[in-house]
Amino acid sequence: MRILHFADAHIGIETHGKLDPASGLNTRLLDFVRCLEYIVDAAIERQVDVVLFAGDAYDYANPTPTYQKLFGAQMKRLSDAGIPTVLIVGNHDMPVSYGKASPLELFGVLGVPNIHVAVKPQVINVTTRSGVLQVACLPYPNRSALLTREEVRAMSEEEIAKRIEGICSDCISSMAERLSHDAPSVLLAHVAAWNAVYAGSERTAELSTEPKLMLSALAMPQFKYVALGHIHKYQDLNPSGAPHVVYSGSIDRCDFAEENEQKGFCVVSIADGVELEFLETPARRFVTIDVNMHGLKNPTQALINAIMERNVKDAIVRIRYSCTDEQQTTIDWKAVEQALSGAFRVVSVARQVEKPLQRPQAVITEQMSTIEALRRYIRHKSELKELEDELIRYAQQLESELIRESAT
Numbered sequence: 030m031r032i033l034h035f036a037d038a039h040i041g042i043e044t045h046g047k048l049d050p051a052s053g054l055n056t057r058l059l060d061f062v063r064c065l066e067y068i069v070d071a072a073i074e075r076q077v078d079v080v081l082f083a084g085d086a087y088d089y090a091n092p093t094p095t096y097q098k099l100f101g102a103q104m105k106r107l108s109d110a111g112i113p114t115v116l117i118v119g120n121h122d123m124p125v126s127y128g129k130a131s132p133l134e135l136f137g138v139l140g141v142p143n144i145h146v147a148v149k150p151q152v153i154n155v156t157t158r159s160g161v162l163q164v165a166c167l168p169y170p171n172r173s174a175l176l177t178r179e180e181v182r183a184m185s186e187e188e189i190a191k192r193i194e195g196i197c198s199d200c201i202s203s204m205a206e207r208l209s210h211d212a213p214s215v216l217l218a219h220v221a222a223w224n225a226v227y228a229g230s231e232r233t234a235e236l237s238t239e240p241k242l243m244l245s246a247l248a249m250p251q252f253k254y255v256a257l258g259h260i261h262k263y264q265d266l267n268p269s270g271a272p273h274v275v276y277s278g279s280i281d282r283c284d285f286a287e288e289n290e291q292k293g294f295c296v297v298s299i300a301d302g303v304e305l306e307f308l309e310t311p312a313r314r315f316v317t318i319d320v321n322m323h324g325l326k327n328p329t330q331a332l333i334n335a336i337m338e339r340n341v342k343d344a345i346v347r348i349r350y351s352c353t354d355e356q357q358t359t360i361d362w363k364a365v366e367q368a369l370s371g372a373f374r375v376v377s378v379a380r381q382v383e384k385p386l387q388r389p390q391a392v393i394t395e396q397m398s399t400i401e402a403l404r405r406y407i408r409h410k411s412e413l414k415e416l417e418d419e420l421i422r423y424a425q426q427l428e429s430e431l432i433r434e435s436a437t
């Protein structure tokens with residue numbers, strides 16, 4: 030049996046895009062749709078038995094009709110090709126308040142053939158050309174669906190995360206126990222995992238107190254494969270297999286922070302053993318060019334050389350340079366523009382200005398949580414010390430609102 034697993038389509042990301050006059054759509058939207066189309070093409074050409082989509086179809090829970098039409102058209106192609114497809118709801122597809130619908134539910138309501146949607150944890154028995162596949166589905170664990178308002182109020186962010194982690198682990202093991210031994214099973218989940226490496230643009234999510242599952246809660250022996258969504262960086266959390274626990278990653282690059290990441294999807298063959306293949310999508314390239322021109326005679330040439338050394342063709346480019354005021358006046362911007370003419374888009378050419386340090390800074394590292402970092406900062410500033418408790422309280426409030434609204 031062959032499975033195509035992908036996740037995090039994020040239809041609706043338009044950052045660094047511009048209007049495409051031919052279609053009237055944003056060029057970044059078109060990039061993501063091109064990658065989605067590529068994945069659907071692959072599913073049809075390779076005649077996979079089933080497609081598993083691990084959540085975050087859209088970038089937010091109220092996608093415009095345009096976004097829904099674009100995503101829906103690709104799902105329709107899978108449906109028409111007779112390829113059963115399972116969609117689960119990610120945090121971005123999930124309405125903030127309990128009781129409201131996810132945009133993915135439309136496929137279920139309309140009864141689109143071959144499309145299955147899981148809004149809640151459930152096992153879906155999918156009939157494929159190669160037999161039945163049991164798909165244990167764990168959509169994003171939404172706190173407003175799992176905990177009452179009173180419970181949330183009485184707990185700290187850490188306690189809430191711990192509680193939800195427990196609920197999810199129990200939920201996965203109870204689904205695993207109820208599976209039949211007569212057909213293969215997989216887990217399809219939209220969730221963070223403790224040993225996952227976040228994509229470049231997801232630093233805030235890493236520092237947040239969102240629930241994260243242990244590898245042991247995911248890699249249960251009943252599953253032949255664990256298909257994950259949520260984290261944008263492709264990775265196998267259990268490379269020794271038995272089972273592979275895989276984030277297929279987002280289908281395109283979301284920002285410069287994902288510049289050096291491969292983007293794509295997974296094709297998994299389940300027979301006596303399990304074979305995992307990662308295939309790249311035609312994702313948009315991002316290129317950052319850093320140039321230090323101090324001490325150089327010809328700053329313009331230095332800029333042009335730095336551009337020529339990199340492949341900027343069809344890429345989204347940003348340039349960060351440093352120079353003296355005197356050098357700045359001599360730069361021939363027409364010539365620089367010429368060197369960049371093959372780029373898809375140049376989003377910034379920014380001079381880095383070094384500011385002299387007035388007093389020693391508080392040491393804040395990426396390993397700290399947002400709250401720890403804020404506390405360190407406050408303690409470093411004598412004038413803020415009295416406000417510490419209040420500031421921390423507001424920051425926690427802000428952080429939890431942000432997590433609820435977006436997360437990854």
Ligand SMILES: [Mn+2]
Nearest residue numbers: 085119259437
């Ligand atoms: Mn997500």
